Amino acid sequence: MPHDTHPDVLTVLNSLDTAALPVEAARVLPAEAYMSPAFHEFEMSAVFMHSWLCVGRAQQIPNPGDYIAVTLADEPILVVRGKDEQIRAMSALCRHRGHPLKEDCIGNARTFICPYHKWTYGLAGEFVGAPHMGKTCNAADLKKEAVLPQLQVEIWYGFIFVNFDPQAKPLAPTMKKLEPYMQGYDLDNMVTVEPEVTSRPIQWNWKMLLENYIEPYHTEFVHPIIHDFAPSTGVEFSPWLGDDDNVIVRYVPFLENDGGLTDKGWAAPASFPVIPTLSEKQRHRVGFGMVPPNMNIIFTPDMLCYGLVFPQGPTSLKVGGGLFTAGGWCVPKSTAALPDFHARAARLMEGSRQLGEQDTAINLAMQRAKYSRFAPRGRFSYLEETLSQFNRWLAVRYRAEGARRGIMAGEAAREVAE
Numbered sequence: 001m002p003h004d005t006h007p008d009v010l011t012v013l014n015s016l017d018t019a020a021l022p023v024e025a026a027r028v029l030p031a032e033a034y035m036s037p038a039f040h041e042f043e044m045s046a047v048f049m050h051s052w053l054c055v056g057r058a059q060q061i062p063n064p065g066d067y068i069a070v071t072l073a074d075e076p077i078l079v080v081r082g083k084d085e086q087i088r089a090m091s092a093l094c095r096h097r098g099h100p101l102k103e104d105c106i107g108n109a110r111t112f113i114c115p116y117h118k119w120t121y122g123l124a125g126e127f128v129g130a131p132h133m134g135k136t137c138n139a140a141d142l143k144k145e146a147v148l149p150q151l152q153v154e155i156w157y158g159f160i161f162v163n164f165d166p167q168a169k170p171l172a173p174t175m176k177k178l179e180p181y182m183q184g185y186d187l188d189n190m191v192t193v194e195p196e197v198t199s200r201p202i203q204w205n206w207k208m209l210l211e212n213y214i215e216p217y218h219t220e221f222v223h224p225i226i227h228d229f230a231p232s233t234g235v236e237f238s239p240w241l242g243d244d245d246n247v248i249v250r251y252v253p254f255l256e257n258d259g260g261l262t263d264k265g266w267a268a269p270a271s272f273p274v275i276p277t278l279s280e281k282q283r284h285r286v287g288f289g290m291v292p293p294n295m296n297i298i299f300t301p302d303m304l305c306y307g308l309v310f311p312q313g314p315t316s317l318k319v320g321g322g323l324f325t326a327g328g329w330c331v332p333k334s335t336a337a338l339p340d341f342h343a344r345a346a347r348l349m350e351g352s353r354q355l356g357e358q359d360t361a362i363n364l365a366m367q368r369a370k371y372s373r374f375a376p377r378g379r380f381s382y383l384e385e386t387l388s389q390f391n392r393w394l395a396v397r398y399r400a401e402g403a404r405r406g407i408m409a410g411e412a413a414r415e416v417a418e
């Protein structure tokens with residue numbers, strides 16, 4: 001094996017035999033996966049450079065020149081609607097000396113001008129001009145080489161996904177498991193309330209946020225009373241469909257129809273009017289979906305709510321929407337037009353705050369525990385089916401990155417040793 005492979009990376013790769021198994025046999029990932037800087041570097045390549053990443057909704061950039069500037073795994077990206085109405089994604093770094101053209105904002109532009117030396121790019125990332133460069137090179141060469149590197153883009157139900165990997169397979173076929181949940185929401189005719197992104201980093205590993213979000217084992221213990229309306233008894237999981245599956249869900253029944261998140265936690269009636277086109281089953285449940293690595297979608301009788309996850313380092317992340325912060329809400333136009341919309345939204349966020357505070361205490365303690373020499377690789381409950389699915393999703397990507405780097409681990413390394 002290459003001698004420069006960090007031991008923390010090997011530790012996680014060697015653990016995958018027990019991480020990539022059905023829930024009965026799966027184990028928690030080693031602690032290094034949640035705090036090691038070396039593993040984080042490996043993981044950002046393994047996972048974020050080869051997966052579909054949600055950056056928002058096409059409704060947020062309806063007109064030519066509208067853009068979302070977002071940072072994904074330390075890469076500043078521009079997502080732009082061109083003059084031809086096409087949505088493109090590209091690196092936001094100026095091809096001169098690399099200053100970002102825009103960072104973490106949303107707006108409209110006719111061109112993108114680097115603030116450092118005024119190099120200028122068109123909406124498709126093409127080079128337009130640069131002051132004082134005529135003396136050192138010819139314009140045609142510059143036009144050819146100073147093009148913003150492009151990412152793959154796919155729009156799914158109006159959600160914009162990007163992928164750094166030019167070879168990545170299309171997203172839609174990997175999202176089939178979410179289709180039944182999407183029925184009845186009519187997203188094209190709904191209004192998107194933009195997610196607010198946390199201004200300060202949250203101090204735990206990005207996977208822990210998603211794990212806490214997607215497992216229903218803890219809810220009765222960590223969220224007594226305010227989660228009782230959505231009990232884990234009767235929760236449905238969707239089976240894991242294999243390496244090309246991109247969806248993990250838990251479908252939680254309510255005690256009665258037409259509930260949602262309120263100032264009293266999960267309760268009925270929901271904060272917003274119920275969407276009449278939803279089925280009886282949908283009106284009786286909350287669906288917690290996850291599109292790893294950076295998106296969650298919550299399906300409730302009154303709205304569809306999405307959240308985005310932005311890792312900042314091995315033990316910190318930012319989040320936007322998905323009930324972690326306000327926004328990321330897709331609601332019918334009639335709901336958004338209610339005179340008391342903001343008062344209703346505030347009630348919903350009060351419930352979200354209570355749930356969030358309880359989960360925060362747990363996540364902080366869990367992050368500290370990852371530094372213990374006794375950090376366990378424990379077994380999962382059947383209510384943590386979603387965690388074994390997430391581990392399998394991760395294992396596929398960790399192994400692929402290991403193979404790209406020529407790292408021999410797990411079974412392969414043992415075979416060579418024998």
Ligand SMILES: [Fe+2]
Pocket residue numbers: 212218219222223355359
């Ligand atoms: Fe929780």
